[in-house]
Amino acid sequence: MATKNYYTISEFAKFRNININSLRYYEKLGFLTPAHIDPYTKYRYYTSQQLNELDHIMMCTDYGIPIRNLKNYLNSDGELSERTLLEDSRKLALERIDAARRDLEKIDYMLRFIEESQQYADNRGMYTRHIRERLFATIDCTGCMHDPRKSEPLLHKLYDYCREYDLNPVLPAGFIFVYHKDGFTPRLYLECTGELPDDPNTVIIPADEYLCIQTSFGNGEIMEQIAEENFDTTENSMLIMTKLMLDKITIRGVRSEYQFLPDCADRIFR
16 A cells, blocks of 8 residues: 555544544544555554545534534535535524523623622611512422422423523522412522513512511521511512522522512512
């Protein structure tokens, strides 16, 4: 074999600054088969003409298209539909841009939340706090609050709901107690950004002066106790439990804020 027109696997990999294991992986998938394999040593050799195929494989990896899907862009004659490949790559790039936008929106929202909460970090006992308008995606969690094996699947369902309605959850989940003449209905919620959908499970929580108290821990069971001991939970009132985000927190400790608003539930929950 005349080797001057062939390149070893190491030489060929260096042309595009990739690992030789990548070339072996491409071959395993059925792409970029070596131009020659020595029958005795099993050494693999490539030609310069194969760099074009390697470039298209690397295009897939650069643009997020699984290499195994490259065959979907080849016709029966082995011709590559470069336009379709680029159009699909563009769609994936736009999806990544949208995901980055949503992440940035969430980060900015959380930073603003920290800024707003920090001034109440040292509060003890009852206090009044003005809280801006919020958008909550909610789900009834009656009978599930005290059992994570039941409440966690509900939370997954709530995240699915947010994806369906293009809502962006921006803060950790919390609970709402909606009080009526027969007691209260607990709801699990996610605070979101986005447009209010035409669905009763997403509600606008109004800007108002909320009566608040903090605890070092929060769950459904202690929420009932906090409500009974500190608030006049009459019909049509609402109690929200949210996790406070501050400049500095104890990783193992959760600080919760309970926000109470009377005479409001019938204006919020349809």
